[in-house]
Amino acid sequence: MIVFRDPLDVPADFGPSAVAIGKFDGVHAGHRAVIRRLKQQAEASGARAVAVTFDRNPLAVLRPDLCPENVVTIERKLELLSELEIDATLMLTFDAELAARSAEDFVADILVSALKVSTVLVGDDFRFGRGGAGTPALLAELGPRFGFTVEVVDDVFLEGSDRRVSSTWIRELLMAGDVAAAAEVLGRHVDVRGEVVHGLKRGRELGFPTANLSTITDAFVPADGVYAGWLVDHDTGIRHRSAISVGTNPTFDDVLVRQVEAHVMGETELDLYGHDVTVEFVERLRGMVAFEGIEKLKQQMAADVDDAQRVLDTRGA
DSSP: OEEESSGGGSOTTOOOEEEEESOOTTOOHHHHHHHHHHHHHHHHHTOEEEEEEESSOTHHHHOGGGOOOOSSOHHHHHHHHHHTTOSEEEEEOOSHHHHHSOHHHIIIIIIIIITOEEEEEEETTOOBSGGGOBOHHHHHHHHHHHTOEEEEEOOOBOTTOOSBOOHHHHHHHHHTTOHHHHHHHHTSOEEEEEEEEOOOOHHHHTTOOOEEEOOOOSSOOOOSEEEEEEEEETTTTEEEEEEEEEEOOTTTOOOOSOEEEEEETTOSSOOOTTOEEEEEEEEEEEOOOOOSSHHHHHHHHHHHHHHHHHHHHHHOO
């Protein structure tokens, strides 16, 4: 997948393009439905399949007080879009200049001039341009003038649910630690990525060495607690069964920021320092609590490992 960071980066002979526009935060099941339809449209018309998105939530500029946390980092968003095998993503910098651009100029300069758009796909609630004046209805009005068609993609609902798939729903589930339900809405495991760094080495002293991830920024980390999941080592390509802890370790009360750490089950001498890893969350085992004494903590950690093993045996990859 080609990544363009500015409309001026798009070659003059790149189009025609079928374009899907949106925040694509999390690249969840609803986004994936849009991309599937985008690829169908592109293939039918011989156009390129292109996602147009933003380098931050527009609310970060327009209403910072209301801006939610990102579900995934910008880098992860691009990685997930690439996995869907589209031709390109145009990652627009959402700043005051872009926010002030009229909806018609957005269409003329970005969609038509740069991407040579033939079809535009959006969700029913998508808004763009100064003051949010750009709507699917406005796109439909502009289409005949600029030579493109518009398709409004229906909301996606999980089987048995009357709530539409959305990033807001995913955030709520992650705040509750329900990573299993969040995975259904996402269409994949919840995950965070970082470098393994040196911690207090307390897990090793207790007989359960952990890989501590560098501080996670610009992505939504699930609620504090203990989880069953996987540690994916990108340096070696190996996926390790893991018991994962998120929080500040209240038993010792000397960890100042939330940490994500993973104990690779069955391994006590694995050296992962400096490795680029992804931690995937499969199921929450329990909340984070303080224990009275080291022995009780060690007993619970052993039980957590057994529970994680059981979950992974049952649910597989």
